[in-house]
Amino acid sequence: MDAGKTFLTQFEDTLERIATPIKPWLPGIARFLLVVTFLEDSVRITTQWGDQLTYLQRHRGFPWLTAELFLGINVITMLVGSILAIGKRYTEHAVGGLFLVIVSQSLGYGLIFDSGFFFRNLSVIGGLLMLLADALSAKRRTIFAGLPSLNETDKATYLQLFGRILLVFLFLSFILTGEFSVLRVAVSIVAFVGCVMVVVGFKAKWSAWVLVTFLSISNVFLNGWWNLHQ
Secondary structure: OHHHHHHHHHHHHHHHHHHHHHHHHHHHHHHHHHHHHHHHHHHHHHHOHHHHHHHHHHHOOOOOOHHHHHHHHHHHHHHHHHHHHHOOOOHHHHHHHHHHHHHHHHHHOOOOOOHHHHHHHHHHHHHHHHHHHHHHHHHOOOOOOOOOOOOHHHHHHHHHHHHHHHHOHHHHHHHHOOOOOHHHHHHHHHHHHHHHHHHHOOOHHHHHHHHHHHHHHHHHHHOOHHHOOO
16 A cells, blocks of 8 residues: 555656646646537538538538538637637637537537437536636636625636536547447546546546546547548
């Protein structure tokens, strides 16, 4: 037990030294990673515009021009909302816009009852809640002075907790989508345990670094689209 504690302490000290040069950039990197799904989705829609229109018009029954407006508004909202969120400008409005994108795409593409898409959306909403919590924590003011109420810091704490919990659903979608494999299940279990440790605050910093490293490596092997035949 003592040897394990000593190893963890030394490991955390090593991570602290490695992370020191990039600490000033970590908040921006974190915000980017929380909205990168929307950036990727906007690029995908733009590069597959014709296919998207065909699907919405032929299979979802969108009238002429409605599909174009639907896709255009979604792309613009995702790009503007993501940029504002990364730059910490009008974060509440950016989060609201991105949340509306999630709802509109769920209804527009008819995937609201798809289990994998549902859990993925929950994890994305968790990321948005964490962005909102960060914005509220910066205000640190009480709405009604002298009355027992939640101030912005208290709201931020609860939103951050809910956001962390919802992020765990990402790994349920990871298991439910894609081809079944032992590697996929193993990655999901390890990542799920790491997420739970982050949620409850047990060795959160150590768990977060392990998750970043583990998921970055596994993502290359599990989603190696460059190995597929064109």
